[in-house]
Amino acid sequence: NSVFIDCTADENVAAMYGEILSKYVSIVTANKIACSSDYTYYQKLKSIAGEKGVKLMYETTVGAGLPIIKTISDLVLSGDKILKIEAVLSGTMNFIFNEIGPEMPLSNAIRKAREIGYSEPDPRVDLSGTDVVRKILILAREAGYPIEKDEVTVNRFLPDKCFEGDLNDFYKKVKEYDTEFEQKRKELVKQNKKWRFFATLDQGKARVELLTIGPDHPSFNLEGSNNIILFTTNRYHELPMVIKGYGAGAEVTAAGIFADLMRVVNI
């Protein structure tokens, strides 16, 4: 009853999963790479785990310790159909859009997220949507939709030129958009609306985009770097099921890893 625990974000480690599972070793991972790679690799890992009677656990890849993946898995296992997922899955992005204001232009909010350690070393991994695309892919596949990365529509809210060049270039370029963002933000405040960086799965199509929402939306009061996930299913239809809480951070991720491990061991 051996378990391999992957707390890296390393591609090379993710590439070893097939071999590890083949040797009757379960895997508990917080690394999103394997489950958001080519669908065929993902499927192969699932089938090796099934054949060998070992587990591949990745609850912490989305929302850290929040019970998201096992909830989808339980719904699907019990014959429900996931019709729609609407989610704020990036604590970093939620933090940035909660922080910006008259005294805190976009570029400073991004720097702050980096300084606190919320964002990746290169915050463009968060800002470009790459991280959220991986997460919605993992959820979509868990829900039974065999989606590939390039099928996810990403609407970036910063022009492409911000994502070229090095990090110093980036901070210089993004500063150019501070005024424009502050103007838009003031408009939103007048309308009592807020920005949220959403991942959506709807009718089998996934997209990632910056949306504006009003006070009636459950994500309006999404504090700090919290995550929120809304599931609309055949059974949770008129009103979706909602899960909300810290979706990142060393402590809650470690706890989620440990819970996954206990579930493997308990069997």
Added chain:
Amino acid sequence: NSVFIDCTADENVAAMYGEILSKYVSIVTANKIACSSDYTYYQKLKSIAGEKGVKLMYETTVGAGLPIIKTISDLVLSGDKILKIEAVLSGTMNFIFNEIGPEMPLSNAIRKAREIGYSEPDPRVDLSGTDVVRKILILAREAGYPIEKDEVTVNRFLPDKCFEGDLNDFYKKVKEYDTEFEQKRKELVKQNKKWRFFATLDQGKARVELLTIGPDHPSFNLEGSNNIILFTTNRYHELPMVIKGYGAGAEVTAAGIFADLMRVVNI
């Protein structure tokens, strides 16, 4: 690998669990009686299941198919400590307090809940808090607090005399409070507040009561007969983890039973 499924609310069936588990048969149950009975019986069932290597699953006893009990269990298993639970666990009561208004006095809202099939045949089982007491007991125990039923403080919002006599008496008596409730309700509307029937576990003490909450509270927009549960733990501290959704109904309960069954079978 046999499983006994209990979809009754029967005391006699619940009394058989010890014997069933002893015979190496797992139990999946929506019946709250066993897990909210004497703590010693609850503990005995858990230890028999452990000894015999079978499962006792009761996710649907609280919040139907919502992932509540397994979330607590995972948190505790991974070394977290549940500091506080705040929950609206009665779909019936939430429905009633969402329905009452100028055209719908309390007594009519109770009748409507009964007619739609939301309440027990005798709605006093819901109104007295009996059902919610059972639920908070189950959650408290899962969180590691060995609480007994008579240690739960219940603040009823109707006088004792309403709970004496037969059902016809009850409907007559409760009508006397319609005017008083409508006055209070109008007051609340002025203050932009709402009633919610809450179960709370705080510092090891459990209580059930009617509270008034403002628009900042996550339960303010708790529609229809939905449930909501807030967990404050060592790790989810500044901001609690929140789970919200349909917490009752044949379909979501059946789905939860089936998910529990799949979890037993999968092992």
